[in-house]
Amino acid sequence: xxxxxxxxxxxxxxxxxxxxxxxxxxxxxxxxxxxxxxxxxxxxxxxxxxxxxxxxxxxxxxxxxxxxxxxxxxxxxxxxxxxxxxxxxxxxxxxxxxxxxxxxxxxxxxxxxxxxxxxxxxxxxxxxxxxxxxxxxxxxxxxxxxxxxxxxxxxxxxxxxxxxxxxxxxxxxxxxxxxxxxxxxxxxxxxxxxxxxxxxxxxxxxxxxxxxxxxxxxxxxxxxxxxxxxxxxxxxxxxxxxxxxxxxxxxxxxxxxxxxxxxxxxxxxxxxxxxxxxxxxxxxxxxxxxxxxxxxxxxxxxxxxxxxxxxxxxxxxxxxxxxxxxxxxxxxxxxxxxxxxxxxx
Ligand SMILES: [Mg+2]
Numbered sequence: 001x002x003x004x005x006x007x008x009x010x011x012x013x014x015x016x017x018x019x020x021x022x023x024x025x026x027x028x029x030x031x032x033x034x035x036x037x038x039x040x041x042x043x044x045x046x047x048x049x050x051x052x053x054x055x056x057x058x059x060x061x062x063x064x065x066x067x068x069x070x071x072x073x074x075x076x077x078x079x080x081x082x083x084x085x086x087x088x089x090x091x092x093x094x095x096x097x098x099x100x101x102x103x104x105x106x107x108x109x110x111x112x113x114x115x116x117x118x119x120x121x122x123x124x125x126x127x128x129x130x131x132x133x134x135x136x137x138x139x140x141x142x143x144x145x146x147x148x149x150x151x152x153x154x155x156x157x158x159x160x161x162x163x164x165x166x167x168x169x170x171x172x173x174x175x176x177x178x179x180x181x182x183x184x185x186x187x188x189x190x191x192x193x194x195x196x197x198x199x200x201x202x203x204x205x206x207x208x209x210x211x212x213x214x215x216x217x218x219x220x221x222x223x224x225x226x227x228x229x230x231x232x233x234x235x236x237x238x239x240x241x242x243x244x245x246x247x248x249x250x251x252x253x254x255x256x257x258x259x260x261x262x263x264x265x266x267x268x269x270x271x272x273x274x275x276x277x278x279x280x281x282x283x284x285x286x287x288x289x290x291x292x293x294x295x296x297x298x299x300x301x302x303x304x305x306x307x308x309x310x311x312x313x314x315x316x317x318x319x320x321x322x323x324x325x326x327x328x329x330x331x332x333x334x335x336x337x338x339x340x341x342x343x344x345x
Contacts, residue, residue, distance in 0.1 A: 188300025
């Protein structure tokens with residue numbers, strides 16, 4: 001590749017100087033080297049041209065009216081499109097402190113006036129090499145950012161998969177472990193003047209005599225039953241309910257914002273959604289499936305840890321099994337709440 005080219009493209013140089021003779025001499029000498037050159041006679045014009053011309057390298061005079069070279073440099077380096085452009089500052093000053101000021105503004109190189117043309121050409125060649133590396137680095141960074149974004153999307157997908165039960169498509173126990181503490185912490189919490197919600201109802205459900213299904217029809221049919229059960233429940237739960245496969249044939253339904261006076265009807269509606277319509281597991285096999293439900297309620301007056309609330313629901317489920325299955329029972333604390341609010345509007 002020729003020194004005046006970058007990826008086969010002629011390198012572009014912008015000269016900004018308020019002195020006509022300097023502009024003309026530099027333009028001529030650099031065009032002789034086969035560079036593509038544009039000129040601007042002040043800083044403001046230089047910035048406008050730079051944004052359109054997108055130069056690989058800028059040679060800019062320090063002492064100019066309106067906008068001096070340092071200010072031009074700062075604006076160029078603050079522009080995300082141009083910040084990799086190699087910037088040479090032309091100066092008549094040679095004091096070290098001035099160079100520090102120039103470097104602080106972001107200048108990459110200095111050239112002293114009067115300009116030695118051979119030195120200028122050498123510095124331009126070196127500057128263009130660095131400019132090219134800057135652009136490559138920028139392109140690589142952009143690619144890396146894109147890869148990072150794709151990785152983030154993939155991670156989110158993996159996380160959601162790790163929260164899902166593969167067989168039923170329900171949320172899994174890990175998801176419940178993560179969400180329940182957060183949901184319980186919001187009970188009775190105010191957002192301004194509004195309370196998020198005052199109650200959370202949790203139903204622990206279990207398929208009645210599920211072992212018999214597996215024993216009589218095999219595990220494949222047992223799996224079908226769980227899949228149909230999950231679908232039937234998902235189709236019948238409230239919009240503010242989340243359904244989790246807790247383990248085996250146990251399913252947990254968490255409902256935020258449900259009033260205690262409605263929880264019995266809700267539990268009954270879920271029980272009936274399963275019991276009233278047999279499961280057609282194959283062309284010639286229908287199974288009458290029932291579930292037992294144990295309910296517990298957390299309220300702003302009765303805070304529970306996730307473990308205690310699940311335990312309350314589990315005890316109620318045990319009671320439902322004890323009372324003959326295919327029924328809904330509540331923890332004693334939940335029953336009290338339900339009675340207190342019965343008939344309330
Ligand atoms: Mg000047």
